[in-house]
Amino acid sequence: MNVERRRPVPASLAGVTTSRRGQSPAAFDAPVKVAVDGLNFYYGTKRALDGISIQIRSNLVTALIGPSGCGKSTFLRTLNRMNDIIPDTRVEGTVLIDDQSIYESRVDVVQLRRRVGMVFQKSNPFPKSIFENVAYGLRINGLVKTRAELEGRVEESLQQAAIWEEVKDRLQESALALSGGQQQRLCIARALAIRPEILLMDEPASALDPIATQRIEELIYELKKKYTIVIVTHNMQQAARVSDQTAFFWLGRLVEFDRTDKIFTAPAEKLTEDYVTGRCG
Amino acid sequence: MSTRTLEWIVERVLLLCALLSVLTTAGIIGVLAVETFAFLRVVPVLDFLTGTEWTPLFSSQKFGVLPLIAGTMLVSAIAMVVALPMGLLSAVYLSEYAPNNLRRVVKPILEILAGVPTVVYGYFALTFVTPMLQQVFPTLSGFNALSPGLVMGLMIMPLVSSLSEDAMQAVPRGLREGSYALGATRMQTALKVVVPAAFSGITAAFILAVSRAIGETMIVAIAAGQQPRLTGNPFVPIETMTAYIVQVSLGDTPQGTIEYRTIFAVGMLLFVMTFGLNLISTWLRERFREEYA
Numbered sequence: 001m002n003v004e005r006r007r008p009v010p011a012s013l014a015g016v017t018t019s020r021r022g023q024s025p026a027a028f029d030a031p032v033k034v035a036v037d038g039l040n041f042y043y044g045t046k047r048a049l050d051g052i053s054i055q056i057r058s059n060l061v062t063a064l065i066g067p068s069g070c071g072k073s074t075f076l077r078t079l080n081r082m083n084d085i086i087p088d089t090r091v092e093g094t095v096l097i098d099d100q101s102i103y104e105s106r107v108d109v110v111q112l113r114r115r116v117g118m119v120f121q122k123s124n125p126f127p128k129s130i131f132e133n134v135a136y137g138l139r140i141n142g143l144v145k146t147r148a149e150l151e152g153r154v155e156e157s158l159q160q161a162a163i164w165e166e167v168k169d170r171l172q173e174s175a176l177a178l179s180g181g182q183q184q185r186l187c188i189a190r191a192l193a194i195r196p197e198i199l200l201m202d203e204p205a206s207a208l209d210p211i212a213t214q215r216i217e218e219l220i221y222e223l224k225k226k227y228t229i230v231i232v233t234h235n236m237q238q239a240a241r242v243s244d245q246t247a248f249f250w251l252g253r254l255v256e257f258d259r260t261d262k263i264f265t266a267p268a269e270k271l272t273e274d275y276v277t278g279r280c281g
Numbered sequence: 282m283s284t285r286t287l288e289w290i291v292e293r294v295l296l297l298c299a300l301l302s303v304l305t306t307a308g309i310i311g312v313l314a315v316e317t318f319a320f321l322r323v324v325p326v327l328d329f330l331t332g333t334e335w336t337p338l339f340s341s342q343k344f345g346v347l348p349l350i351a352g353t354m355l356v357s358a359i360a361m362v363v364a365l366p367m368g369l370l371s372a373v374y375l376s377e378y379a380p381n382n383l384r385r386v387v388k389p390i391l392e393i394l395a396g397v398p399t400v401v402y403g404y405f406a407l408t409f410v411t412p413m414l415q416q417v418f419p420t421l422s423g424f425n426a427l428s429p430g431l432v433m434g435l436m437i438m439p440l441v442s443s444l445s446e447d448a449m450q451a452v453p454r455g456l457r458e459g460s461y462a463l464g465a466t467r468m469q470t471a472l473k474v475v476v477p478a479a480f481s482g483i484t485a486a487f488i489l490a491v492s493r494a495i496g497e498t499m500i501v502a503i504a505a506g507q508q509p510r511l512t513g514n515p516f517v518p519i520e521t522m523t524a525y526i527v528q529v530s531l532g533d534t535p536q537g538t539i540e541y542r543t544i545f546a547v548g549m550l551l552f553v554m555t556f557g558l559n560l561i562s563t564w565l566r567e568r569f570r571e572e573y574a
Contacts, residue, residue: 085461087381114464124455127478137463140473187459194463 363434448482
């Protein structure tokens with residue numbers, strides 16, 4: 001680490017991590033939930049991820065930042081093997097979740113995705129009713145036996161996603177009639193319904209207005225009590241506000257990974273500093 | 282010649298081409314309407330639509346069109362039993378399972394299948410499928426509804442498959458990802474998310490297929506027989522609306538007679554049926570386009 005070359009961080013970002021609303025201090029010594037070692041990823045012959053090694057801890061929010069095309073979304077999608085559905089891709093290296101490798105041939109991808117939920121950049125509710133959207137994951141995985149149990153889990157999920165009050169009287173209406181922010185919270189409820197352990201969020205607020213964004217961020221504070229969250233974001237302030245740890249990606253490499261307050265106030269790498277202060281990227 | 286004059290000529294010629302097809306259609310409808318009107322002045326419309334005997338070419342003339350409609354419906358129903366499930370399943374395979382390069386090969390081949398002249402299918406039904414079926418069902422007549430129905434189903438299957446596949450491909454990838462991310466298998470994603478999301482497009486494909494079956498002529502004219510019969514039995518000879526029109530057109534029925542006018546009345550009925558179905562199909566596809574614009 002080269003201390004001399006570090007430049008002062010602008011005031012606009014310096015104070016931002018201290019402004020969290022009465023949160024308990026993050027447990028940086030929590031057990032490791034996801035351990036990634038030497039991960040390479042290829043689209044055809046193009047290498048999109050280059051030797052990523054990172055440890056993501058339980059019940060923390062880990063933000064992935066970096067310019068477009070730096071591999072952060074690709075990395076996120078390796079954690080629930082979502083890239084499997086893209087033809088002509090290849091993975092090298094290991095990804096362990098609770099010390100179990102997820103890329104071994106005996107791993108059931110369906111089981112994996114049940115444990116590792118995902119929320120997408122563009123909200124993607126199914127063209128079904130609000131109720132059926134949340135019930136879908138429960139039904140296909142056979143997680144509930146009775147109608148009452150199903151209704152209970154749907155309500156519980158909608159409450160966790162802080163959308164219950166808005167939709168409780170219109171559960172049978174089409175999900176496509178909801179506003180953008182509501183649709184995204186519905187998608188979060190849908191992901192929570194099958195009770196995952198890890199929640200991956202790929203720029204969940206990038207298409208939303210500031211108020212809807214704030215609601216999603218508040219939701220993330222709540223959810224981290226129960227879930228391990230990994231969030232990709234283009235928005236520096238958002239990363240600073242919601243995350244405990246931040247990983248900075250650049251051209252498919254992991255440049256720096258540290259506590260969020262360190263990344264934003266005293267990054268070790270000059271490239272990180274240039275990026276978080278807006279001098280590059 | 283100046284550029285402007287040339288442009289003027291080109292524009293007029295193009296307009297003429299466009300008008301020609303519109304006028305032709307209008308002319309056909311006009312002739313159908315006039316002849317049908319003349320026919321209905323002799324035969325009351327209620328007798329025509331609800332009569333159960335169709336014998337305009339016999340000395341005891343009866344003009345109940347129901348046997349022809351029944352024949353058309355029977356053959357079409359058999360064709361749909363083949364074409365709809367097979368077409369839909371092959372569309373699910375092509376859209377959700379097949380690798381890209383396989384799809385690029387198979388889809389054009391399916392579409393070529395749809396381009397085989399229907400007369401070929403007709404003789405295929407009469408000289409190959411019927412004898413084969415007779416091995417299984419000895420009571421099957423040489424002319425029957427079953428064999429042309431099955432062959433017609435095979436012929437229409439690619440149409441259903443291709444149009445349904447288009448509808449499924451139009452479903453955004455995000456929906457599939459949302460389903461996979463919840464631990465759904467490929468089959469669950471295909472049947473519970475993609476097919477319902479493409480529902481109006483698939484329905485449009487189905488309706489178009491029905492309309493195609495109702496209007497199909499050569500296969501039934503060759504292999505179904507020429508015996509108007511109000512029956513649901515697929516083993517005996519029947520006659521469809523289209524086959525009847527062929528029969529009269531090829532015969533020596535003099536122009537202007539009531540026998541001659543029957544084909545316009547039947548043709549009008551056929552036109553109304555297929556036109557209605559096509560309208561519904563187009564409307565459904567428009568609606569589908571709005572959902573995922």
